[in-house]
Amino acid sequence: MTDVSAATFVDSLRAAPLGPGGPVPGTDDAEPRLGLAMGTIFNLAKEYLDLPLGEIEVLLDTPLYEARVGALSIMDKKARRKRTGPDERRGLYELYLRRMDRIDDWGLVDLGAQYVIGGYLFDKPRDVLYRLARSPNVWERRTAIWATMFFVRQGDTNDMYAIAELLVDDPEHFVQTVVGGMLRTAGDHDADRLRAFLDNHAATMPRTALRYSIEHLDRPERAHYLSLAQARRS
Structure with missing residues (x-):
C-alpha cells in the first residue's frame, strides 16, 4: 500500500x-x-x-x-x-x-x-497506573486495572492486587467488571492470594465484581463468598 x-x-x-x-x-x-x-x-x-x-x-x-x-x-x-x-x-x-x-x-x-x-x-516504574486508578474519569480507572493484564500474564500480580484494592468499591459497572475479571485471572495463577483478597473484601465489594472474581472457584467456595456478601446486605 x-x-x-x-x-x-x-x-x-x-x-x-x-x-x-x-x-x-x-x-x-x-x-x-x-x-x-x-x-x-x-x-x-x-x-x-x-x-x-x-x-x-x-x-x-x-x-x-x-x-x-x-x-x-x-x-x-x-x-x-x-x-x-x-x-x-x-x-x-x-x-x-x-x-x-x-x-x-x-x-x-x-x-x-x-x-x-x-x-x-x-520494565518501568508504574506510578502512572496509580494516578489513573484515582482519577474521577471512569475510563482512566478502567485503563489502570486493565493495563495490569500484561503483568499478570507474565505471572506478576502485585500491581493488579494493589490497584484492585483502590478500585474494589468503585461504583461504576465498567470498572467493577474489570476488577472482578482481573481478580479471576490472577486467581488462576495463585488461588490462595485471591482467597485472601476475597476474605477481606467479599462482604462489601460490589456484587458484579464479586461474581466475576469467583467464577473459577469451586461451587462451595463461590457459595461461601456470596453468602458473606448476602449477610452484609441483610
Missing part, C-alpha cells in the same frame, strides 16, 4: 461491507457509526501498521466511531509487534495517555490498555 494515511483508512472503512446489522445509530453525542463488524476494522488495521503516530491521532479525532476503533487497533498491533522500536512504543504510550478524551468507552480501553500501556510499563 503506497498511500498510508488517516484519510485512506477512513475511505477504506466507508468502502467496506457492513456488518449483519447494517448502519447503527450514533452514541449519546451523536457520533456517527457505519455499522461495520469489529473483525472488518481489525483486519483493515493490519494493513496500516506503518501509519505514523500523527496520522493515528488524526484517526482518533475523526468523528466516526470505527475510525477510533481502527486507531486503537493499530496502536495495539504496533505495541505487540516485535520490530516496533522503543521510541515508537513510548510514542504510542504517550499518545494513549494524552488523548484519553477520545478513548471513552470500554471497548476502546480494552483494545489499547493492555499492550500500549501495560506492555510499555512492564
Whole structure:
C-alpha cells in the first residue's frame, strides 16, 4: 500500500461491507457509526501498521466511531509487534495517555490498555497506573486495572492486587467488571492470594465484581463468598 494515511483508512472503512446489522445509530453525542463488524476494522488495521503516530491521532479525532476503533487497533498491533522500536512504543504510550478524551468507552480501553500501556510499563516504574486508578474519569480507572493484564500474564500480580484494592468499591459497572475479571485471572495463577483478597473484601465489594472474581472457584467456595456478601446486605 503506497498511500498510508488517516484519510485512506477512513475511505477504506466507508468502502467496506457492513456488518449483519447494517448502519447503527450514533452514541449519546451523536457520533456517527457505519455499522461495520469489529473483525472488518481489525483486519483493515493490519494493513496500516506503518501509519505514523500523527496520522493515528488524526484517526482518533475523526468523528466516526470505527475510525477510533481502527486507531486503537493499530496502536495495539504496533505495541505487540516485535520490530516496533522503543521510541515508537513510548510514542504510542504517550499518545494513549494524552488523548484519553477520545478513548471513552470500554471497548476502546480494552483494545489499547493492555499492550500500549501495560506492555510499555512492564520494565518501568508504574506510578502512572496509580494516578489513573484515582482519577474521577471512569475510563482512566478502567485503563489502570486493565493495563495490569500484561503483568499478570507474565505471572506478576502485585500491581493488579494493589490497584484492585483502590478500585474494589468503585461504583461504576465498567470498572467493577474489570476488577472482578482481573481478580479471576490472577486467581488462576495463585488461588490462595485471591482467597485472601476475597476474605477481606467479599462482604462489601460490589456484587458484579464479586461474581466475576469467583467464577473459577469451586461451587462451595463461590457459595461461601456470596453468602458473606448476602449477610452484609441483610
